[in-house]
Amino acid sequence: MVCMRSDKRSVPLSDLTARARIRDAAIERFARDGFGAGLRTVAGDVGVSPALVLHHFGSKDRLRQACDEHVLAQIRTAKSESIVDAGTRSFLEHFATAERYSTILGYVLRSLLDGGPLARAFVQHMIDDAEQYVGAAVSAGLAVPSRDERARSRYLTLSALGAMMLSITLDPPEDLSNLTGFMRRFFAEITLPTLELYTEGFLTTRRMLDDYLLYVGDPPGENAAQHS
Amino acid sequence: MVCMRSDKRSVPLSDLTARARIRDAAIERFARDGFGAGLRTVAGDVGVSPALVLHHFGSKDRLRQACDEHVLAQIRTAKSESIVDAGTRSFLEHFATAERYSTILGYVLRSLLDGGPLARAFVQHMIDDAEQYVGAAVSAGLAVPSRDERARSRYLTLSALGAMMLSITLDPPEDLSNLTGFMRRFFAEITLPTLELYTEGFLTTRRMLDDYLLYVGDPPGENAAQHS
């Protein structure tokens, strides 16, 4: 009968730091090697025994839950402290290219590849954020309105995040210190095509769009009832 | 000293079909459960012993190599038999929504998530294909020319594939028979935003693009030397 972590007051400082050190090491290790990394590896990173990791977190799933929560909290603070300036993918680019978020970014990317609940929460977070920001841009006359704003925000977010993770999966940096540089290179590569596509479009004729709009009865937009 | 598979003439039919049956079962199992699936599971699917799998393929890595080669060959025939009609992502949509390719598509998606050599080959294949097709569209006056056609093709391909795999990762279908339906739903969801973005663009002003073009000396396009 091991003591459960029901109260943290009995071990005011050292236990918390040990927990935090193990959690941070787990985040880094998971970000580096994926969630298949063993508890022994994580324990070895902090220089403790594998049993201590289980002693603090109970199981590997709960360790990952703790990592997820901490990463999500870090993302929230990162978002609150990053004032969205001009540009569509401002928070994503800020978050992905900031050096101090490289570990968390790697963890998020692993989570996206794995498809856990953190991935869903993160993506939904980004979609909601994009919808709000795109709505503001439309209201300000900076962006073309869409017949289904929600679908567009979802599409833009999925495309941006998906391209990011696919690009990293195809050519993974060997360690996390190169991740920020990788992301900077990635954004540098996609900036021109993105801006071109966003301002000049891709097709020269409206035929395909009009055909589609004619083909479907009405687009499934709930906030754009009548159009065209 | 087991006999190596140096010659296949000694066992003209039954060995080949056994190999093929194991390989196909492995492709299906890998597509369903990912590459972490065990050899015992694959062997159980065909009703043979795990040792036979190793007997035929030598190791799990070589089994996966065989799967990769077969899938790539299937993709090549799928591509050759699918006449690219109108539309940008024609082959991708045809391949992803065709019922008979659902297993291969699932394998490819797993491979993209895993980042193996097949993933790189497949993506490069798609990028080259997109570049050729986009080039034809530009020549025909159907598409707006880009300052860096290669970068644009790469960006469009990474975005489309990435959105696809991210969407599937976030909400995975329980079995492969639902995968085709999932892909159809996915394409139905992204068609409107894609067509809108491709024909109407997203931004209303050229400011961001012009600022970027002014900021960088010249875009790294090798086939579009002088511009603007």
Add this chain to the structure above:
DNA sequence: ACGCCGGCTGAACGAGTGGTTAGCATGGTG
């Protein structure tokens, strides 16, 4: 009919996994 031979298997191995437990050392407290 006999022997060989090759496809195939059952059983095991060694490594590695998440998880459990008994116990050690240490430091604060009566």
Add this chain to the structure above:
DNA sequence: CACCATGCTAACCACTCGTTCAGCCGGCGT
């Protein structure tokens, strides 16, 4: 000083993994 709680660990458990190997067994040639 004695005691006890506590952070921590070594050892172990059951399990899965890829892989190996001795050998079965049925068909085929002689």
